Amino acid sequence: MARPSHPKPSFDSVQVGPGRTGPLVVGDLVQLTDTRGNKTTITVRTGAILHTHRGQIPHDALIGLPEGATTMSTRGIAYLVQRPQLDDYVLGMPRQAAVIYPKDAARIVALADLGTGSRVLEAGVGSGALTCYLLRSTGATGRVFSVERRSDFAEQARENVARWFGGLPDSWDVIEGDLAEFTNEQIDQTRLGNGLDAVVLDMLAPWDCLEVADRLLRPGGALVGYVATTTQLSRLVETMRLSRRWTEPRAEESIVRTWHLDGLSVRPDHRMSGHTGFLVAARHMAPGQHAPERKRRPAPGAYGDDYAGPGSNSDSDQTAGSGEPG
Numbered sequence: 290m291a292r293p294s295h296p297k298p299s300f301d302s303v304q305v306g307p308g309r310t311g312p313l314v315v316g317d318l319v320q321l322t323d324t325r326g327n328k329t330t331i332t333v334r335t336g337a338i339l340h341t342h343r344g345q346i347p348h349d350a351l352i353g354l355p356e357g358a359t360t361m362s363t364r365g366i367a368y369l370v371q372r373p374q375l376d377d378y379v380l381g382m383p384r385q386a387a388v389i390y391p392k393d394a395a396r397i398v399a400l401a402d403l404g405t406g407s408r409v410l411e412a413g414v415g416s417g418a419l420t421c422y423l424l425r426s427t428g429a430t431g432r433v434f435s436v437e438r439r440s441d442f443a444e445q446a447r448e449n450v451a452r453w454f455g456g457l458p459d460s461w462d463v464i465e466g467d468l469a470e471f472t473n474e475q476i477d478q479t480r481l482g483n484g485l486d487a488v489v490l491d492m493l494a495p496w497d498c499l500e501v502a503d504r505l506l507r508p509g510g511a512l513v514g515y516v517a518t519t520t521q522l523s524r525l526v527e528t529m530r531l532s533r534r535w536t537e538p539r540a541e542e543s544i545v546r547t548w549h550l551d552g553l554s555v556r557p558d559h560r561m562s563g564h565t566g567f568l569v570a571a572r573h574m575a576p577g578q579h580a581p582e583r584k585r586r587p588a589p590g591a592y593g594d595d596y597a598g599p600g601s602n603s604d605s606d607q608t609a610g611s612g613e614p615g
């Protein structure tokens with residue numbers, strides 16, 4: 290099937306409100322689903338034609354249709370017509386960096402305790418998938434700061450976010466730079482200074498950004514880290530423990546198994562996304578306060594002679610903190 294072309298999104302500023310409803314109009318994102326379940330998303334343009342190998346669909350035939358209607362291709366194939374949901378949009382949008390999957394985005398919004406009016410910072414922005422969920426949960430009265438050190442990725446994220454929201458959300462700031470190197474001056478300049486509700490880190494070395502997260506978050510605010518490997522998970526958690534500026538971190542992963550539903554053949558699908566990443570979450574301590582020492586003993590061997598992570602004798606590159614872990 291020919292890849293649908295999208296016109297450049299509008300970069301006008303928009304309020305993040307409820308998604309569009311009502312009959313389809315020019316400029317809407319529309320998802321066409323064929324009888325095999327294949328989905329194609331287009332931006333409706335007057336006079337444009339979607340070419341598929343199952344026939345052509347003129348965009349003009351979609352204008353004015355309600356969502357949940359069907360349309361026929363020139364080869365008589367029925368297509369279901371709907372606006373896409375965000376889960377479908379992020380999985381289909383152009384990307385240069387790996388995106389956070391919908392199942393993880395949902396948990397991040399919950400672990401960060403976001404709601405209308407929340408103020409959250411994420412780094413890096415990558416392709417902007419998580420950004421769309423953060424903007425939607427915090428709404429027009431909230432604020433999302435997205436820090437990205439690669440300007441080509443920041444640009445890609447701007448395009449993806451603008452295409453989804455129909456413009457650049459007023460409640461969104463993209464800051465190009467390395468979060469680990471943020472100075473207090475930059476924090477003041479970017480209106481980040483007065484205590485964020487949450488910081489979300491999705492990057493290779495989130496432990497490098499803990500110190501700046503400590504400066505950005507309000508007491509009780511949430512830190513959420515998303516990491517792909519167990520070695521990153523361990524290093525992030527141990528570095529957090531060492532500084533004692535965080536409550537005891539919890540870690541989780543979500544495994545979503547979709548099901549095949551066909552008559553008596555009701556069973557898990559053969560294929561699934563086996564691994565995306567791990568989530569680490571903790572809350573921020575008050576200024577000058579340190580998390581109580583853990584009472585629970587570490588498992589035997591957890592910090593044995595061969596342990597070389599943060600806080601070990603061999604570790605010269607550790608976050609400043611008090612004493613031995615465990």
Ligand SMILES: C[S@@+](CC[C@H](N)C(=O)[O-])C[C@H]1O[C@@H](n2cnc3c(N)ncnc32)[C@H](O)[C@@H]1O
Binds near residue numbers: 467493
């Ligand atoms: C996996 S991608 C993020 C994907 C994004 N969460 C999404 O859902 O589309 C990781 C991004 O972090 C950026 N990055 C890594 N370290 C960073 C840092 N210290 N400060 C800012 N951005 C950073 C990388 O350039 C990359 O774009």
